[in-house]
Amino acid sequence: MSVVIIGTLDTKAEEIGFARDVLESQGVDVRVVDAGVMGEPGPTVEPETPASEVAEAAGTTLERLRNEADRGEAIEAMGEGAAEIAEELHEKGVIEGILGLGGSGNTSIATAAMRSLPVGVPKLVISTMASGDTEPYVGARDIAMLYSVADIEGLNQLSRRIITNGALAMVGMVANDPDVDVDDRPTIGVTMFGVTTPCVQAARERLEDMGYEVIVFHATGTGGRAMESLVEEGIIDGVLDVTTTEWADELVGGVLSAGPERLEAAGDEGVPQVVSTGALDMVNFGPRDSVPEEFEGRQFHVHNPQVTLMRTTPEENAELGAIIAEKLNAATGPTALALPLEGVSAIDAEGEDFHDPEADDALFDALRSTLDDDIELLELETDINDETFAEVLAETLDEYMRDAGRAP
Known part of the structure; x- marks a missing residue:
């Protein structure tokens, strides 16, 4: 069992040393990576990887960072260096788990290293920042964050208990082999929202019957990014992108954007994909009173006390259609676009709050006019949650997977 601790030994040596001792008391081999900049490591801990090596891994030197005395630049550089070190140690089989602890600076550096490692490697940070916006x-x-309650500054009855809990949680993750079966079936990534759930459930069941493993991602910004990162890592073999709503938030300014690179990973990697227009009728905000004043007068639907949905306009949908079509046009692998002509979400169907044929037509017309001829276009006279629509999605993707030699 081996765990890497990443921390700033010029300010947190006592606390890092305590975490190391807890881990070693449980039979864990510990490697400490020092990411401190402004001072020398505390006397209680001798790092296996000194701060100078972390700085060099980021393409700079510890001396330069000290002379510049720019805390933000130093944290960014040490985060980059820590990520390089972590990747190298993982490739050598040294890292079975990675632990960090500290305030905002330590958390930023340690989690930069954690984000560089594959999903499944145990990652935990004990942090003063764990009770706020952790995105x-x-x-x-898959980073676990444990709130430190008090600042991590010295050892006391509270910090000892919480650091011990975090260290023992890491021991539990690296010491126990749950004997989880590794599924060697081809894996399909699917995107879902509450308003596209019936479609995804039906498509998932059909794909599983065909012999695929299916992983469903909640299209909340991080969900779309998570799916695409797994495509890039080669974990996902095919994509059923039912719910592309994150692009509405990116364009209009909602809270669930996945960024401007959304819808690029499968195309870049040549992965078979079937894409639809799920929930492009809505932009997501928090509680109703959190919606920016600039949108007053728009049509809203209160999904729950924490989520307010805003209907996209015909103009916004036309722009969304052009953006999505251009993303698909750049794909290097087999790609289809499926249009549910009677509604793109559960609340866009006839009789529901967001039913707006003019807005939907603007979306569909922009997609049709911008899409290249080599992208297969499927148009069905159903809403997105019709079982027939889900069946067509699954069968089309299966056909592409077979043609690409990726089927079960």
Whole structure:
């Protein structure tokens, strides 16, 4: 069993040393990577990887970072270096788990290293930042964050207990082999929202009957990014991108954007993909009173007390159609676009709050006019949650997977 601890030994040596001792008391081999910049390591811990090596891995030197005395630049550089070190140690089989602890700076550096490692490698950070917005630290990786309650500054009855709990949690992750079966079936990534759930459930069941393993991702920004990162890692063999709603948030300014590179990974990697227009009728915000004033007068649907949906306009849908078509046009692998002509979500169907044929037509017309001829276009007179639509999605993707030699 081996665990790497990443931390700034110029400020957190006592606490890092305590975490190391807890791990070693449980029979874990520990390697400490020092990411401190401004001072020398505390006397209680001798790092296996000194800060100078971390700085060099980032293409700079510890001396330069100290002379510049720019904390933000130093943290960014040491995060880059720590990520390089972590990747190298993982390739050598040294890392079975990775632990970090500290405030915002330590958390930023340690989680940068964690995000560089594959999904499945145990990752845990004990942090003062774990009770706020954790997305910048976690990103699309399986990083566990444990709130430190008090600042990590010295050892006391509270910090000892919490650091011990975090260290023992890491021991549990690296010491126990749950004998999880590794499924060698071809893996399909699928995107879902609450308003596209019936479609995804039916398509998932059909694909599983065909012999595929299916992983469903919640299209909340991080969900789309997580799926695409796994495509890039080669873990996902085919994509059923039912729910492309994250692009509505990216364009209009909602809270669930996956960024401007969304819809590129499968195309770049040549992975077979079938894409649809799920939930492009909506932009996501938090509670109703959190919606920016600039959108007052628009049509809203309160999904729950924490989620407010805003209907996209014909103009926004026309722009979305052009963007998505251009993304698909750049694909290097087999690609189809499927249009549910009677509604792109559960609340866009006839009689529902967001039913707006004019807005949908603007979306579909832009897709049709921009899409290249070599992208297969499927148009069905159903709403997105019709079982027939789900069946066509699954069968089309299966056909592509067979042609590409990726079928079960």
